Amino acid sequence: MSNEEQISLFDVTPTAAASSPVATPVGFDPDLIPTSAKVPIPTGTYDSMAKMAEHCNRCHRCDLGAYRTNAVIGRGNLKAPILLVGEGPGQTEDETGLPFTGKSGQLLEKILASVNLTTENDVFISNIVKCRPPENRVPTTDEANACSGYLKEQIRMVDPKIILLTGATAMKNLVGIKQGITKVRGQWIEQDGRFYMPIFHPAYLLRNQSRDKGGPKWLMWQDIQAVKAKLDELRS
Numbered sequence: 001m002s003n004e005e006q007i008s009l010f011d012v013t014p015t016a017a018a019s020s021p022v023a024t025p026v027g028f029d030p031d032l033i034p035t036s037a038k039v040p041i042p043t044g045t046y047d048s049m050a051k052m053a054e055h056c057n058r059c060h061r062c063d064l065g066a067y068r069t070n071a072v073i074g075r076g077n078l079k080a081p082i083l084l085v086g087e088g089p090g091q092t093e094d095e096t097g098l099p100f101t102g103k104s105g106q107l108l109e110k111i112l113a114s115v116n117l118t119t120e121n122d123v124f125i126s127n128i129v130k131c132r133p134p135e136n137r138v139p140t141t142d143e144a145n146a147c148s149g150y151l152k153e154q155i156r157m158v159d160p161k162i163i164l165l166t167g168a169t170a171m172k173n174l175v176g177i178k179q180g181i182t183k184v185r186g187q188w189i190e191q192d193g194r195f196y197m198p199i200f201h202p203a204y205l206l207r208n209q210s211r212d213k214g215g216p217k218w219l220m221w222q223d224i225q226a227v228k229a230k231l232d233e234l235r236s
């Protein structure tokens with residue numbers, strides 16, 4: 001199959017596709033993959049996370065596709081009110097196909113549980129890029145852009161009220177903030193009818209174990225309480 005045949009799959013205008021968010025785009029063949037990063041993924045391309053996962057596992061919109069064992073799409077409640085976005089898969093995630101596994105994932109579950117939140121009920125977890133960057137480097141802007149259509153589709157399908165941005169890459173790519181995480185963590189950013197909050201990445205907390213007032217763990221405790229309070233407010 002030629003690149004042209006695959007690219008032609010997305011010859012629908014974003015406006016036309018957006019008018020029917022879950023309808024199959026005109027000319028869409030579910031067996032084809034949007035190969036070129038220059039061709040946007042129209043809103044409404046996917047009607048299930050499973051279909052999107054199948055595409056991501058065959059995707060080569062950026063070079064990261066050459067390195068993956070498994071694309072890492074996400075885990076948690078597919079209709080969660082909170083979406084947590086990290087940077088990209090690490091080695092364990094690449095092997096298991098699940099995000100935030102290992103020690104970071106265990107700590108994240110503990111942080112959520114401290115305010116009675118769970119990935120089973122309240123949170124869906126995903127990443128900016130779905131394939132592991134070599135040596136766990138930060139994804140490039142081109143890689144993040146190539147993958148952004150998938151994340152946008154996830155946001156549309158999960159439709160969360162709150163989006164938590166763990167770390168600088170998620171902040172930069174979802175809300176355009178380039179400041180350091182320590183400066184903006186804990187602040188609400190209202191955009192497109194959703195509430196975004198930058199928070200520390202659990203891996204950062206593992207490297208900074210201090211529980212002193214004003215330290216990373218103490219600040220995370222403030223932030224997760226604010227998230228729970230916002231969720232309760234939105235649900236009331």
Ligand code: SF4
Nearest residue numbers: 059061062065131147
């Ligand atoms: S990181 Fe995203 S865009 Fe790049 S190959 Fe993987 S799924 Fe495709």
